[in-house]
Amino acid sequence: MNFEELSVRPEIVRSLKEMGIEEPTQIQRTAIPIIKTGKDVIGMSNTGSGKTVAFGVPLIESIIPGNGPQALIMAPTRELAAQISQELEKFAKYLRFSVATVFGGVALGPQVEQMGRSDIIVSTPGRMLDHLQRRNVDLSHMKCVVLDEADKMVEMGFIEDVDKILQATPRKKQVLLFGATISDDIEKIKRKHMNSPSVAKAETYVKEEYLEQYYYNVEAYDKFSLLVHLLRNEKTDQSLVFCAKRSTVELVTKNLRMQGVKAEMIHGKLSQNKRLSIMEDFKKGKFPILVASAVAARGLDIRDVSHVFNYDLSQDPQEYIHRIGRTARAGDKGKAITLLSPNDHDAFSNVLRYFDVKVDLLPNMNFQRLKFDAGSRRRGSFFNRRFGQGDRWQGMEARGEQRGPRPGRFRRSSRSHQSNGIQRQAVHVHA
Ligand code: ADP
Numbered sequence: 001m002n003f004e005e006l007s008v009r010p011e012i013v014r015s016l017k018e019m020g021i022e023e024p025t026q027i028q029r030t031a032i033p034i035i036k037t038g039k040d041v042i043g044m045s046n047t048g049s050g051k052t053v054a055f056g057v058p059l060i061e062s063i064i065p066g067n068g069p070q071a072l073i074m075a076p077t078r079e080l081a082a083q084i085s086q087e088l089e090k091f092a093k094y095l096r097f098s099v100a101t102v103f104g105g106v107a108l109g110p111q112v113e114q115m116g117r118s119d120i121i122v123s124t125p126g127r128m129l130d131h132l133q134r135r136n137v138d139l140s141h142m143k144c145v146v147l148d149e150a151d152k153m154v155e156m157g158f159i160e161d162v163d164k165i166l167q168a169t170p171r172k173k174q175v176l177l178f179g180a181t182i183s184d185d186i187e188k189i190k191r192k193h194m195n196s197p198s199v200a201k202a203e204t205y206v207k208e209e210y211l212e213q214y215y216y217n218v219e220a221y222d223k224f225s226l227l228v229h230l231l232r233n234e235k236t237d238q239s240l241v242f243c244a245k246r247s248t249v250e251l252v253t254k255n256l257r258m259q260g261v262k263a264e265m266i267h268g269k270l271s272q273n274k275r276l277s278i279m280e281d282f283k284k285g286k287f288p289i290l291v292a293s294a295v296a297a298r299g300l301d302i303r304d305v306s307h308v309f310n311y312d313l314s315q316d317p318q319e320y321i322h323r324i325g326r327t328a329r330a331g332d333k334g335k336a337i338t339l340l341s342p343n344d345h346d347a348f349s350n351v352l353r354y355f356d357v358k359v360d361l362l363p364n365m366n367f368q369r370l371k372f373d374a375g376s377r378r379r380g381s382f383f384n385r386r387f388g389q390g391d392r393w394q395g396m397e398a399r400g401e402q403r404g405p406r407p408g409r410f411r412r413s414s415r416s417h418q419s420n421g422i423q424r425q426a427v428h429v430h431a
């Protein structure tokens with residue numbers, strides 16, 4: 001099956017081809033024909049399975065350029081909004097389209113102008129509501145509204161904003177709701193703003209042969225040394241290192257640099273411009289390692305990420321799925337490696353309880369113990385006293401194993417249960 005057979009316009013088929021997109025993924029095969037009929041659609045598939053094409057291509061086809069903004073796409077983060085715009089512009093390379101990208105942290109004025117000239121607006125909910133309340137934009141001619149990463153918008157507390165924005169659009173319009181996981185909290189939006197939606201679902205795209213998931217049992221104080229060891233010894237192309245907290249992102253980056261490892265960081269407290277330029281540089285391959293907090297985990301498509309390292313785990317089990325979705329994109333191989341210390345056990349158990357993933361324990365290995373500067377707060381503390389001795393620790397074996405959980409505990413999996421308000425869902429990462 002190819003895109004011609006999905007009746008996609010030749011101009012778009014051509015630009016997709018130039019992007020290396022020739023054979024539609026499952027979500028694209030399922031969703032594109034339904035969206036073309038004008039029906040409301042809920043699209044669910046793993047990260048990396050090509051949802052942007054799935055909603056973006058039929059959206060572009062339904063629009064008449066030069067007639068004012070006719071479609072609104074909402075996404076939870078600035079980076080994601082910027083990325084969707086870039087993709088749409090690539091899809092529409094041989095068509096005349098104007099896309100406005102609208103998010104917070106930058107001046108309002110130019111955005112108003114941009115929106116006025118645009119055919120499609122891509123926006124974060126907060127900034128769109130801001131513009132609406134200032135009467136900077138008129139959404140009453142919208143033909144289609146897309147909510148991308150809808151579950152994340154709920155999670156980040158944007159759902160009221162999304163609701164208000166949808167109220168400013170005409171009753172008769174198409175609503176497309178996409179995400180890797182669609183939680184029950186989205187019900188309200190579904191009931192209020194969608195008209196008997198069709199569900200387009202795709203099973204696995206990230207397959208076991210593409211994405212390998214592993215964990216090491218390691219004591220918290222050995223994590224950094226193990227990370228450096230892996231970065232140096234694994235055959236990595238570009239790597240993402242995820243940390244749950246911003247302070248950890250900063251510390252890990254600083255210490256990597258002290259070891260002579262070229263690393264940059266991205267987290268929510270960096271300025272908008274800084275975040276975008278770091279993402280750009282990383283995509284261009286200007287540096288090999290990006291240390292990131294959750295902000296970068298969502299929706300971002302970074303090509304050539306061969307490895308995702310979880311330096312620690314987030315309390316939110318879905319975050320794990322989104323993190324590992326940054327590698328093995330669209331059929332490339334990838335590895336996700338979690339450095340599991342006792343602090344992470346609860347979070348990890350939850351991941352395995354809610355999602356159908358297979359994560360294998362790797363045996364402990366020898367690695368060089370490195371200094372880890374934990375910042376001024378801890379100067380002279382346990383860390384420095386213990387690890388201020390450099391090479392003396394070289395060659396010692398990691399001793400996490402006996403204290404760590406037995407592997408069996410982490411092989412559990414279950415599907416489609418409901419508990420604690422979190423939707424349990426089978427994510428067929430290895431199916
Ligand atoms: P999702 O939104 O589902 O996480 P994206 O839309 O970000 O996934 O797509 C992930 C990557 O896969 C992008 O680099 C995209 O260009 C690529 N891609 C999308 N569809 C295809 C396809 N049919 N064949 C090959 N690559 C694809």
Ligand code: MG
Pocket residue numbers: 051052148299
């Ligand atoms: Mg996406």
